[in-house]
Amino acid sequence: MAFDNAYEALADAHDDARWAFGTGFEDPLSGVDTTVPAGVDGDDLAQYCLMLGDDALVLSHRLQQWCTRAPELEDEVAIANIGLDMLGQARLLLARAGKADGTERGEDHYAYFRGEHEFRNVRLAEREQADFAQLIATVLVLTTWRLAVFQRLRESADPVLAAIAQKGVNELTYHRDYAAQWVVRLGDGTETSHARTVAALDDVWPLVAELFETHDVERRLHGVAVDPAEVRDEFDDVLAQVLSAATLEPPQVRAKAGVAGGKGRDGRHTEAMGYLLAELQSVARAHPEATW
Amino acid sequence: MVTARTDEITGAGVSTGATVPTGTSVTARQVAETVTDPELPMLTLADLGVLREVTETADGVTVSITPTYSGCPAMDTMRDDLVHALHEAGFGEVEVRTVLHPPWSTDWITERGRRRLAEAGIAPPGAAPRRGSGPVPVQLFPPQRRVSCPHCGAADTEPVSEFGPTACKALRRCPACSEPFEHVKEI
DSSP, X not given: OOSSSGGGGOOOTTOTTOOSTTTTOOOTXXXXXXXXXXXXXXXXXXXXHHHHHHXXXXXXHHHHTTTTTSSSHHHHHHHHXXXXXXXXXXXXXHHHHHHHTSSOOOHHHHHHSOOGGGOOOOHHHHOOOOSHHHHHHHHHHHHHHHHXXXXXXXXXXXXXXXXXXXHHHHHHXXXXXXXXXXXXXHHTSOHHHHHHHHHHHHHHGGGTGGGGOOOHHHHHTBTTBOOXXXXXXXXXXXXXXXXXXXXXXXOOOOOOOOXXXXXXXXXXXXXXXHHHHHHHHHHHHHSTTOOO | OOOSOTTSOOXXXXXXXXXXXXXXXXXXXXXXXXXXXXXXXXXXXXXXXXXXXXXXXXXXXXXXXXXXXXXXXXXXXXXXXXXXXHHHTTOOEEEEEEOOSSOOOGGGSOXXXXXXXXXXTEEOOOOOOOOOXXXXXXXXXXXXXXXXXXTTOOSOOEEEESOOSSTTXXXXXXXXXXXXXXXXXOO
């Protein structure tokens, strides 16, 4: 401990009633220049930050649900770590959204007080994972996609997004390698692990095509956002390497349709999303004035 | 408890894990450099390489720090500890800023920091991977790294998990002495 008495570490001079550490600094972008670059639409930039931030927040929540359920302690720790990194990326991106749209809303507002239709994550992130193979397949697909996007996002005309992406690339490399190595072990493992991994990929795959569909917001943010259609080849190449080493084939299944033309990026989600948000948001909504 | 500045005067009423130098000539940087990492208390923030800049003005002090990992929960504690230590040392307004770019790398851990990690039984990181602008190659099998055992010094140890008790550490085991240990993984 840095202090003999934990209470001594309280540095928030403005509110003596607070007792938990860290309460004085809830802005993860504190001190970062968050000016919206010239020529960039702030609302579009905020929407784009919510897309990437909600992917991370919702996947992080799904990963957290694996705490105490992983097959081995080491995997328990790994899944929690990946969830923590995703939560960190989400915090930066949601905070960036509140600066970009000029509302100055904090990360908690976006995480806890938006309705389901306001979340912009792809539907794969919210999907429930029925077994470990589905978890690993989901993490492989989403981190492979996200790593390819973040590599390009390092060149974004928004310096804040570029900096978040540059940090994220280093983290995502570890996440993707973890999932890839598990897919190889499971696919090239026993008859049962192979069959369950085949089934998991079949379950996940209908939601993969959605990742590469260019949204109007991404189209308008040329030079700021990454066009996800551009990363399809790189994604296919990585998946081909992993699946080949795992003695698996890319699934041949149809993409899941949207609802009235809308998908996750439009705020149209699957049934699982409502239950996920109920769990994620219930405490904050029951105690809206609480600080922690 | 490890002291960061064995050559300095003791005292100052703050137990930051390192000794805060006293006297009128003490600079804000000297104080900030004594604050330790909450999860790796054998390292000061300067040893860890997260302390980017300390600027004194007529109005107060501005300290810039950088997160190790995006989700590192120790950031808030580091900020609190910096403000607390600087207030205790008599500095008025203290602002702690976050710097995201360039991203933190384990290459920024100082030589002294690496020695302290090893003394505490934590294997220090090797050189961080150098990445170009092209796609990052996928690792289909656990990477082969030469990490020597911080307990018995054996040259070759085996990976247990690339993820450990904190975001910045991996788990390894030594076949020679059978002891498990943590390794600050390269990033």
